[in-house]
Amino acid sequence: MPKQARALRTYDRVLDAAAYEFARYGYANANLQNIADRIRLTKGALYGHFSTKEDLAAALDNHLSSALGELLTEARVSPHSAPSRLRSLFLGLGRLFGTDARSLAALRLSAETARSAARPIPLLTETHGLVLHLVRETQKAGHWNASIPTIPLADLIVAALFGAFLTDTGSDAGHGRAGPDEAETVDAMWEALSQALDDTPAH
Numbered sequence: 001m002p003k004q005a006r007a008l009r010t011y012d013r014v015l016d017a018a019a020y021e022f023a024r025y026g027y028a029n030a031n032l033q034n035i036a037d038r039i040r041l042t043k044g045a046l047y048g049h050f051s052t053k054e055d056l057a058a059a060l061d062n063h064l065s066s067a068l069g070e071l072l073t074e075a076r077v078s079p080h081s082a083p084s085r086l087r088s089l090f091l092g093l094g095r096l097f098g099t100d101a102r103s104l105a106a107l108r109l110s111a112e113t114a115r116s117a118a119r120p121i122p123l124l125t126e127t128h129g130l131v132l133h134l135v136r137e138t139q140k141a142g143h144w145n146a147s148i149p150t151i152p153l154a155d156l157i158v159a160a161l162f163g164a165f166l167t168d169t170g171s172d173a174g175h176g177r178a179g180p181d182e183a184e185t186v187d188a189m190w191e192a193l194s195q196a197l198d199d200t201p202a203h
Contacts, residue, residue: 027113
């Protein structure tokens, strides 16, 4: 295997191991030696890619920012209707956090940092703004009950989605291992939510 390809493969393995470590133990209790041991790498080899926990956390955050940015951009510029864009955004975020351990770890690190600083989680704030806009448009289109206050409804949607991945219910997700079950749970949540809010007359 060429040196560059081997280095990239090692880089990916380090990030995956770091995602597990951070998601399971949090930033303060994460240990670089544990990360190296998990993938049978010497600490010196690990330092060749990341010399500090800060560097690893930043790499995971960049990964999440890029993935989340794509989903938000698609929801903003898509030519589809607001209800369709809102559904795609909700399910897309569910699949991101349900199948991508790096994004899940970065989300939990972001929540941990925000709690310690007593401030909102930045990515939730950005997502909430777009969800609020799409909820308003969806209600205007007559797909959801327009008598329900828009802001609390957007709050509920964002809280339900992100809360599903920020709370440890004893599943593998609580230990840093994202999986399809979590994504399927989000699909079921969306169906229940949309059915409860649907104000379209029955045929």
